[in-house]
Amino acid sequence: MSTVLHARGLGKRYRRRWALSDCTLDIPAGRVVGLVGPNGAGKTTLLSLAAGLLRPTAGTIEVCGGRPGSGRDQLGRVGFVAQDTPAYASLTVADHLRLGDRLSRSWDSQLARDRIRRLGLPPGQRAGNLSGGQRAQLALTLAIAKRPELLILDEPVASLDPLARDAFLRDLRDTVAGQQLSVVHSSHLVSDLERVCDYLIVLVASRVQVAGEVTGLLARHRLLTAPGIDPAALPAGLHAVSVRHSGPQDTAVVRCDAPAGPGSVPAGPGALSPVGLEDLVLAYMSQSAPALEVAR
Amino acid sequence: MIWLTWRQFRTQAAVTFGVIAVLAAVLAATGPQLAHLSAGSSNDFLSRVSSADRSLWVIASLAVLAAPALTGLFWGAPLITRELDAGTYRLAWTQTTRTRWLAAKLGLLGLAAMAAAGLLSLAVTWWARPIDAAIAVHQGILPPGLLVFPRLSPEMFAARGIVPLGYAAFFFVLGVTIGVIVRRTLPAMALLLAAFAVVQIGMTTFVRPRLIAPEQRTEVISAANLLNINVNNSITVVASEPGAWVSGQHTVNAAGQAVKTPSWVLKCPARSAAASRACYARLARLGYRQQVTFQPASRFWPLQRDETAIYLVLTIAAAGLCTWWTRRLLC
Numbered sequence A: 001m002s003t004v005l006h007a008r009g010l011g012k013r014y015r016r017r018w019a020l021s022d023c024t025l026d027i028p029a030g031r032v033v034g035l036v037g038p039n040g041a042g043k044t045t046l047l048s049l050a051a052g053l054l055r056p057t058a059g060t061i062e063v064c065g066g067r068p069g070s071g072r073d074q075l076g077r078v079g080f081v082a083q084d085t086p087a088y089a090s091l092t093v094a095d096h097l098r099l100g101d102r103l104s105r106s107w108d109s110q111l112a113r114d115r116i117r118r119l120g121l122p123p124g125q126r127a128g129n130l131s132g133g134q135r136a137q138l139a140l141t142l143a144i145a146k147r148p149e150l151l152i153l154d155e156p157v158a159s160l161d162p163l164a165r166d167a168f169l170r171d172l173r174d175t176v177a178g179q180q181l182s183v184v185h186s187s188h189l190v191s192d193l194e195r196v197c198d199y200l201i202v203l204v205a206s207r208v209q210v211a212g213e214v215t216g217l218l219a220r221h222r223l224l225t226a227p228g229i230d231p232a233a234l235p236a237g238l239h240a241v242s243v244r245h246s247g248p249q250d251t252a253v254v255r256c257d258a259p260a261g262p263g264s265v266p267a268g269p270g271a272l273s274p275v276g277l278e279d280l281v282l283a284y285m286s287q288s289a290p291a292l293e294v295a296r
Numbered sequence B: 001m002i003w004l005t006w007r008q009f010r011t012q013a014a015v016t017f018g019v020i021a022v023l024a025a026v027l028a029a030t031g032p033q034l035a036h037l038s039a040g041s042s043n044d045f046l047s048r049v050s051s052a053d054r055s056l057w058v059i060a061s062l063a064v065l066a067a068p069a070l071t072g073l074f075w076g077a078p079l080i081t082r083e084l085d086a087g088t089y090r091l092a093w094t095q096t097t098r099t100r101w102l103a104a105k106l107g108l109l110g111l112a113a114m115a116a117a118g119l120l121s122l123a124v125t126w127w128a129r130p131i132d133a134a135i136a137v138h139q140g141i142l143p144p145g146l147l148v149f150p151r152l153s154p155e156m157f158a159a160r161g162i163v164p165l166g167y168a169a170f171f172f173v174l175g176v177t178i179g180v181i182v183r184r185t186l187p188a189m190a191l192l193l194a195a196f197a198v199v200q201i202g203m204t205t206f207v208r209p210r211l212i213a214p215e216q217r218t219e220v221i222s223a224a225n226l227l228n229i230n231v232n233n234s235i236t237v238v239a240s241e242p243g244a245w246v247s248g249q250h251t252v253n254a255a256g257q258a259v260k261t262p263s264w265v266l267k268c269p270a271r272s273a274a275a276s277r278a279c280y281a282r283l284a285r286l287g288y289r290q291q292v293t294f295q296p297a298s299r300f301w302p303l304q305r306d307e308t309a310i311y312l313v314l315t316i317a318a319a320g321l322c323t324w325w326t327r328r329l330l331c
Helices: A043-051 A072-077 A093-103 A107-117 A132-144 A164-174 A190-196 A212-221 A277-286 A291-295 B002-040 B049-076 B078-086 B098-138 B163-182 B185-211 B261-272 B273-285 B297-326
Strands: A003-014 A018-030 A034-035 A060-062 A078-081 A150-155 A182-187 A199-203 A207-213 A221-226 A240-248 A249-256 A269-276 B214-219 B224-228 B233-236 B245-254 B289-295
Touching: A003 A043, A003 A182, A018 A043, A018 A060, A018 A182, A018 A199, A018 A207, A034 A043, A034 A190, A043 A078, A043 A150, A043 A182, A043 A291, A043 B297, A072 A078, A078 A132, A093 A107, A093 A132, A093 B002, A107 A132, A132 A150, A132 A164, A132 B273, A164 A190, A182 A190, A199 A277, A207 A212, A207 A277, A212 A221, A212 A277, A212 A291, A221 A240, A221 A277, A240 A277, A291 B224, B002 B098, B049 B078, B049 B098, B049 B163, B049 B185, B078 B098, B078 B163, B078 B185, B098 B163, B098 B297, B163 B185, B163 B297, B185 B233, B224 B261, B233 B245, B233 B289, B245 B273, B261 B273
Parallel strands: A034 A182, A034 A199, A078 A150, A150 A182
Antiparallel strands: A003 A018, A003 A060, A199 A207, A221 A249, A221 A269, A240 A249, B214 B289, B224 B233, B245 B289
16 A cells, blocks of 8 residues: 555654654555544644645654655645635635646646636635635635645635535545545544545544544444443453443443454444444544543 | 736835836926026025925935835735735645745845835936035035935935945845744834834944045134034034035144143134134144044945945845745744
């Protein structure tokens, strides 16, 4: 499996505070990867390092085979949609396309124009007068039309209303479908990622808690419901990820050694049921979180 | 990148060059009349300059003095802080390299700032030629009023000739650099204004007088050239060097040593004309002279050339610092 992003012991310190420390991670090429984690996990720092906006304090990072931000060729390989999807308020939509054309070497103006037309962005409109959703679409257009090998999206929908969020994600899914393009999309909302991603990485406090194909992850995890679950005394082949004590029944997200087809899991006390991606991610996120967070 | 820079800058450019065009039009309309007046009158030209032209002389000179500060404050300081505030640097820096991005901004706007100051200075220097020439010739016996500063004086030097280009280039790049370092627009503007004052004063006080070794002349003190007597008996005279910039003077005795004048000199100007003449004559007989250190008027252009060169070197140094800092900015 070739990797599009390769980080070893990566760390970034701001004065005294480490925003990211000792992060080791591989992101496979050709996938739509969801990067999920709580606020402060280091997602934005990691993605800014990958885009070359930041330089690592420790460790190494390689993106598309090069050092991030090392030159025009490297910048052309990586498309970046920053948090809050910034755009020049006084420039029109058409100006932004021209900007991309002038700044990027591999600009595909046909693709950019088609997207703007399809999305219904008025070319003469100033970006400052666009809605949040339209501005996000414009920022995505600027990143996509460079024809990058890797598209990085740093919580692009975080500030959008549900309708705009839905439209953006639907367009993103259609855009990346059938393209030779790797995507890393960060969010703290699993529901956003579930719709577009086929690979998931859970990042908590700079550490990868779990990474893998979404279908594989769902196949290997189950929700166990039973009274009084003891994580240390589970049936063979099951490993507790996190246990939640609530009322008479405890629930636990468990990892199965073998992909859990019907009847393939040894019978035990309680009931096993399929687990949703949201619960799975929450289980891995709460693994290292304090008790208060677990109970939430 | 030049296109983006121009697209972001064109409104500011239009406003600035529009204002300069209006001022230039006013100068072009009144200039020939002033030149005609100058050609037609002899010694009393300065007293015949209309009050409107006097005001224009002051306003136009102040405009040239202020232009480098204004372009530094309003073009330079916010140039990058604006992008930091709006977050658009993340858009720009992932589309093109920071070095190219900065080079286009510094290059295009720096040249525009120099062009603005240069055009303004050219227009004002041309328009004010008759007045400046008359002031230089008549220094010392000028009518009261504002038309007393020769173009080599500290008050006027930066408002004529080519130094405004050097000032404009340096204070623009310095504004960008301070903006990049402090990252906030208003503090950057305040710091630039302070730097503008400090650099101007420092240049006038410490650097310009030493660019070319000043000349010295010993003047006999008389009623005709005495400008004032201080209470601590130090006196000031007008050098018999039309249009010169006097950077220092002191009284020397017959042995050539720097001394205070005798206390009775205080009474020399107050007495009757004959007594006054006798008083000054006594001073001269005792060997008191005034030693004046000055730059002659003929050094205006050499000093302009040297100071402009200094500012251009400072500009390059500031641009280097700005580039270095931008490459590490928020990294």
